[in-house]
Amino acid sequence: MSTTDTIIAPPLGGPTLPQERRLVTDIPGPRSQELLARKAAAVAAGVGHTAPIEAVAAGGGVIVDADGNSLIDLGSGIAVTTLGNAHPKVVAAVQAQVAQFTHTCFMISPYESYVAVAEALNRITPGDHAKKSALFNSGAEAVENAVKIARKFTNKQAVVAFDHGYHGRTNLTMALTAKAMPYKSGFGPFASEIYRAPLSYPFRDGLSGADAAKRAISIIEKQVGADNLAAVIIEPIQGEGGFIVPADGFLPALVDWCRANGVVFIADEIQTGFARTGEMFASDVFGIVPDLITTAKGIAGGLPLAAVTGRAEIMDASHSGGLGGTYGGNPVACAAALAALDAFENDGLIERAREVGGILKERLTALQEADPRIGDVRGHGAMIAAEFVDPTTGDPDAALTSAVAKTCISRGVIVLTCGTYGNVIRLLPPLAITDDLLHEGLDVVAEALAAA
Numbered sequence: 001m002s003t004t005d006t007i008i009a010p011p012l013g014g015p016t017l018p019q020e021r022r023l024v025t026d027i028p029g030p031r032s033q034e035l036l037a038r039k040a041a042a043v044a045a046g047v048g049h050t051a052p053i054e055a056v057a058a059g060g061g062v063i064v065d066a067d068g069n070s071l072i073d074l075g076s077g078i079a080v081t082t083l084g085n086a087h088p089k090v091v092a093a094v095q096a097q098v099a100q101f102t103h104t105c106f107m108i109s110p111y112e113s114y115v116a117v118a119e120a121l122n123r124i125t126p127g128d129h130a131k132k133s134a135l136f137n138s139g140a141e142a143v144e145n146a147v148k149i150a151r152k153f154t155n156k157q158a159v160v161a162f163d164h165g166y167h168g169r170t171n172l173t174m175a176l177t178a179k180a181m182p183y184k185s186g187f188g189p190f191a192s193e194i195y196r197a198p199l200s201y202p203f204r205d206g207l208s209g210a211d212a213a214k215r216a217i218s219i220i221e222k223q224v225g226a227d228n229l230a231a232v233i234i235e236p237i238q239g240e241g242g243f244i245v246p247a248d249g250f251l252p253a254l255v256d257w258c259r260a261n262g263v264v265f266i267a268d269e270i271q272t273g274f275a276r277t278g279e280m281f282a283s284d285v286f287g288i289v290p291d292l293i294t295t296a297k298g299i300a301g302g303l304p305l306a307a308v309t310g311r312a313e314i315m316d317a318s319h320s321g322g323l324g325g326t327y328g329g330n331p332v333a334c335a336a337a338l339a340a341l342d343a344f345e346n347d348g349l350i351e352r353a354r355e356v357g358g359i360l361k362e363r364l365t366a367l368q369e370a371d372p373r374i375g376d377v378r379g380h381g382a383m384i385a386a387e388f389v390d391p392t393t394g395d396p397d398a399a400l401t402s403a404v405a406k407t408c409i410s411r412g413v414i415v416l417t418c419g420t421y422g423n424v425i426r427l428l429p430p431l432a433i434t435d436d437l438l439h440e441g442l443d444v445v446a447e448a449l450a451a452a
């Protein structure tokens, strides 16, 4: 290479990246536009994107793009980089493991890190009963396996999911997912023996937890029947569905009914898991002990890993060879998970999630008091959302929501929308974000709302 060639290396990611919002071009800048043109030509149209940038580095609370812009990250790649992107413990663990071996297939030649991840999950998930775990690659795969395991254990087939629920994009999990657009439309037929029950959605149904549970259980009993029902699956706080927090008493009543009727209660904690809600798991927020719990997203600091953890007698119901997969519990992902779990348990992240949540809730509540277009502010810990409505009718306002989100991104703050009606902005920043940066991000959200 000649000395006149200038290679501008992208900055290293991780927490040492300057923690600032910095816009040096419009969003998207010219380099990002180039990549997005190549994406449009080369990548299937069904794979969308929220922020029109080319990411080149990330860490702490920022994502840096190829044009040198530094955006505040209030989405954590959908609740994945809870620790902060390229977390030093995760990076070191991955680098060491990748140089040792990258794959043997756990089902062919087992290795220690998989077993250690299972042991850790068995220890930190709710309940002190005997537990076992199995590891997979994605959240959807974990949900699929939780259903397989529950069916095998109960010798029953039906599964109940809830209104607004999101459980993934594979065939079985599409059937469990509520929302047609964009997740299901045109992709059927869907897996059979899936039924849907009404959720507790206090802002829209006004029901107490006990009444909402009674309504759901009555429908389950009449339309499915406990004798046919293998499992009930629910997100203790819904993610894609709109960060809906059920009224107090709803989840405990469902758990009690499941236990009394030989039905496996599955908590899908793929979005809520690992300190996000200000507890290690959202089930802990409500004091429930699920029979099975699915985890993914935050588990491995950004590497693909997922798990089903639950009562040993349920997890052991499958014959040997019935569960698994080529890559499930990949050693590099397991090394990352062990580093991430160490951080979750020892680096004060639950406390940090509560602090971040306090700031989010205070700022959004102040906005709500000044602006009737915010109908509801809800969530737990560092998982807080605002639901946007028409102030006169209370109807969902998806147009306002997407306008606010787009303005935020153009001003260098990545926010995500969600909700069945597309009228919810959800904030789930990395816990490594500084208070100053978080406040600046929320200032931009407020400006975007004022401008809309």
Ligand SMILES: *Cc1c(COP(=O)(O)O)cnc(C)c1O
Pocket (backbone or CB within 6 Å): 137, 138, 139, 140, 141, 143, 166, 167, 168, 169, 235, 239, 240, 268, 269, 270, 271, 296, 297
């Ligand atoms: C994201 C998510 C899934 C699916 O996980 P993938 O890794 O995208 O397959 C399932 N359930 C919940 C609650 C989720 O948030």
